Amino acid sequence: xxxxxxxxxxxxxxxxxxxxxxxxxxxxxxxxxxxxxxxxxxxxxxxxxxxxxxxxxxxxxxxxxxxxxxxxxxxxxxxxxxxxxxxxxxxxxxxxxxxxxxxxxxxxxxxxxxxxxxxxxxxxxxxxxxxxxxxxxxxxxxxxxxxxxxxxxxxxxxxxxxxxxxxxxxxxxxxxxxxxxxxxxxxxxxxxxxxxxxxxxxxxxxxxxxxxxxxxxxxxxxxxxxxxxxxxxxxxxxxxxxxxxxxxxxxxxxxxxxxxxxxxxxxxxxxxxxxxxxxxxxxxxxxxxxxxxxxxxxxxxxxxxxxxxxxxxxxxxxxxxxxxxxxxxxxxxxxxxxxxxxxxxxxxxxxxxxxxxxxxxxxxxxxxxxxxxxxxxxxxxxxxxxxxxxxxxxxxxxxxxxxxxxxxxxxxxxxxxxxxxxxxxxxxxxxxxxxxxxxxxxxxxxxxxxxxxxxxxxxxxxxxxxxxxxxxxxxxxxxxxxxxxxxxxxxxxxxxxxxxxxxxxxxxx
Numbered sequence: 001x002x003x004x005x006x007x008x009x010x011x012x013x014x015x016x017x018x019x020x021x022x023x024x025x026x027x028x029x030x031x032x033x034x035x036x037x038x039x040x041x042x043x044x045x046x047x048x049x050x051x052x053x054x055x056x057x058x059x060x061x062x063x064x065x066x067x068x069x070x071x072x073x074x075x076x077x078x079x080x081x082x083x084x085x086x087x088x089x090x091x092x093x094x095x096x097x098x099x100x101x102x103x104x105x106x107x108x109x110x111x112x113x114x115x116x117x118x119x120x121x122x123x124x125x126x127x128x129x130x131x132x133x134x135x136x137x138x139x140x141x142x143x144x145x146x147x148x149x150x151x152x153x154x155x156x157x158x159x160x161x162x163x164x165x166x167x168x169x170x171x172x173x174x175x176x177x178x179x180x181x182x183x184x185x186x187x188x189x190x191x192x193x194x195x196x197x198x199x200x201x202x203x204x205x206x207x208x209x210x211x212x213x214x215x216x217x218x219x220x221x222x223x224x225x226x227x228x229x230x231x232x233x234x235x236x237x238x239x240x241x242x243x244x245x246x247x248x249x250x251x252x253x254x255x256x257x258x259x260x261x262x263x264x265x266x267x268x269x270x271x272x273x274x275x276x277x278x279x280x281x282x283x284x285x286x287x288x289x290x291x292x293x294x295x296x297x298x299x300x301x302x303x304x305x306x307x308x309x310x311x312x313x314x315x316x317x318x319x320x321x322x323x324x325x326x327x328x329x330x331x332x333x334x335x336x337x338x339x340x341x342x343x344x345x346x347x348x349x350x351x352x353x354x355x356x357x358x359x360x361x362x363x364x365x366x367x368x369x370x371x372x373x374x375x376x377x378x379x380x381x382x383x384x385x386x387x388x389x390x391x392x393x394x395x396x397x398x399x400x401x402x403x404x405x406x407x408x409x410x411x412x413x414x415x416x417x418x419x420x421x422x423x424x425x426x427x428x429x430x431x432x433x434x435x436x437x438x439x440x441x442x443x444x445x446x447x448x449x450x451x452x453x454x455x456x457x458x459x460x461x462x463x464x465x466x467x468x469x470x471x472x473x474x475x476x477x478x479x480x481x482x483x484x485x486x487x488x489x490x491x492x493x494x495x496x497x498x499x500x501x502x503x504x505x506x507x508x509x
Contacts, residue, residue: 017052019059020097032094035077039347040423041085043074045092052097054182054212057172061180061210064091065499072502073210076117076142080351081459083206083502093210095144101125103225109167109217110229114144114210122336131229132332133216134159137280138340144211149457150202150402152410154278154296154336157268157390159230163201163400167217171196173209174499182212183494187219199490202402203480204456207505208494232332233276233298241293241312242324245286245373253291254365256319257283260293260385261359261409263314268389268408275390276301277311285372285381299329343416346380348423350430351414353458354445355388355407360437361450367436371429379417379426381433386410403481404452411445412458413437431462442471447481454478461503476506 022028023046032050033043046069049060064071069090072083076096079085084092095115101124104111110129112121119139125131134155136146151162159165168186173196175181185193185200199208221228243256260281267274277297284291293315297304308327316323343349360368368383389408397403413434417426435443438451444463445451454463456479462468463475476484491506498508 017056019052019056020050022048022050033092035074035094035096036085037078038080038082038085038349040349040420041082043085043089043092044087045072046090048092048094050094050097054170054172057093057210057212058180058182060091060093061172061174061499065174065178065180065497070501071499073144073206074142075114075144075205076140076146078138078141079145079459080349081461081503083459083504086502095142095212098212101128103129104215107168107215107217108228109215110225112143112214112216114142114212114214116143117141118143118146119337122333125229126232126333129226129229130231131226132232132336133162133165133229135162139337140340143214145205146457147214148200148203148205148211149455150400151457152386152388152392155230155232156392157272157275157278157387158298160391160395161400161402163402164395165216165218165229166197166201166214168215169197169200169211170213171200171209171211171494173494174497176496178497178499183209186215195486195490196494199401199487199494201400202456202483203487203490204459204504206502207500208490209500232336233300234332235299235329236332236335237295237297237299237304237308237327237329238335239293239295239308239312239328240324240326241295241315242290242326243292243319243321244290245288247321248291250366250369250373252319252321253369254362256291256315257281257360257365257368257385258362259315259317259319261356263311264387264389264408265359268387268393270390270394272390273303274307274311276304277307277387279311279387281385283368283372283383283385285374285377285379287378288380293323296335343380345418346416348418348420348426349414349416350427351412351458352430352434352460352462353410353412353455355404355452355455356385356409356411356445356450357407357452358450359409364437367439368433371433371436374429377429379415379422379429381429382412382414382416383433384412384414386412397481398483398486401480401483401487402456403483404455407452410455431468442469442473444469444471444473444478446471446473446478453481456504459504464504475504479504 098113098115185196
């Protein structure tokens with residue numbers, strides 16, 4: 001451990017806040033156990049540890065190992081699959097009290113505890129120093145899983161992925177002797193723990209240890225704190241372009257989606273003038289009444305209006321339906337902190353995601369149309385096509401654990417419903433959609449010249465199920481491709497006893 005890392009570890013160890021352990025029967029238990037995002041899965045651990053520092057996490061891990069009980073960790077509670085809320089887990093480490101965001105002079109980087117949420121990070125970094133990290137669009141998401149999985153967001157085409165600015169991580173791991181210890185790993189070339197840092201640039205959370213703190217500083221940045229991370233634009237333009245389902249024929253829908261894909265294929269290279277723009281095309285099922293294109297872009301540029309209008313016109317060319325266009329402007333922070341729309345009672349969910357190197361084809365769009373317009377489907381389905389590429393694609397695929405570095409669109413299939421008795425049918429709806437869209441590659445976005453595998457932050461445990469994954473490609477290769485062997489070595493080194501495991505974590509070799 002280098003001197004600055006040792007100093008940071010000493011400061012953390014000096015914390016004396018008492019841990020809080022909540023068990024069934026405690027009035028607080030139901031609220032803490034039920035913090036998960038997807039109500040299909042509800043945690044039922046023997047103990048919930050509300051921790052305040054790494055030493056308390058060590059204590060929880062040691063207790064779990066001694067008692068031979070499965071342990072898991074919850075950051076922001078925004079997990080789509082049962083990677084946390086699984087009845088196998090008997091000890092749940094809740095990070096929600098660990099949300100300090102400070103500048104660490106010893107590391108010359110911004111320290112963010114792993115229980116903080118993105119909105120809290122954006123607010124603290126911007127109001128304190130005028131900087132930010134290019135994280136996700138949902139301010140409610142916890143940084144722990146988001147960062148570890150290689151998070152992206154509205155500023156990523158301009159500034160890269162959030163992990164492109166990750167300098168160090170503090171992780172509680174378990175050694176071969178079955179004892180927990182805290183390791184600080186940096187991106188410095190001479191750091192003996194550098195591979196542990198690298199594993200948390202896209203390898204996913206909860207599979208190598210428990211992250212308690214991140215440090216952020218852009219590569220090559222120097223000077224005072226206000227020059228160490230990207231500066232967001234002072235003002236943003238946010239636009240919603242809405243097409244009513246009632247006016248969309250299959251031909252119009254197909255033209256719209258093909259237009260969108262062609263535009264992104266042509267405007268997502270590094271250096272594109274559209275690096276200042278992010279969009280998400282939200283293809284809701286017909287029960288929702290409309291589909292929507294959300295656009296966020298830098299409002300301070302002299303050509304903002306022209307870029308904005310040209311994009312909308314290109315997407316809508318030849319569709320024959322006039323959309324409703326709602327435009328507003330605000331400060332970057334106002335837009336970044338807008339709460340994510342809630343699904344309300346439709347809180348049961350199934351989803352999966354991936355990457356597109358080239359646009360969807362007409363047969364793939366036809367498959368999407370059939371599922372979204374199915375009159376017998378009563379869940380709220382969604383195909384989400386997010387702008388990708390530009391600065392993201394300037395980083396070598398091996399530089400971070402997330403290897404997808406030449407895609408133009410991030411893809412997400414999702415379905416929400418309310419009735420537990422419909423779980424099987426609603427899960428099957430998503431599976432059918434996925435299988436039909438990726439029929440040529442066995443039902444998943446197997447890496448090839450058009451698509452580039454999955455995304456651990458859009459997890460789907462079907463990938464690990466031989467009955468579902470008939471692609472002939474191992475589930476871990478769908479996520480990490482050629483980066484898998486290095487991730488496997490990190491697992492073998494830092495979690496040889498497989499203490500930290502969930503449905504989509506690597507097993508020790």
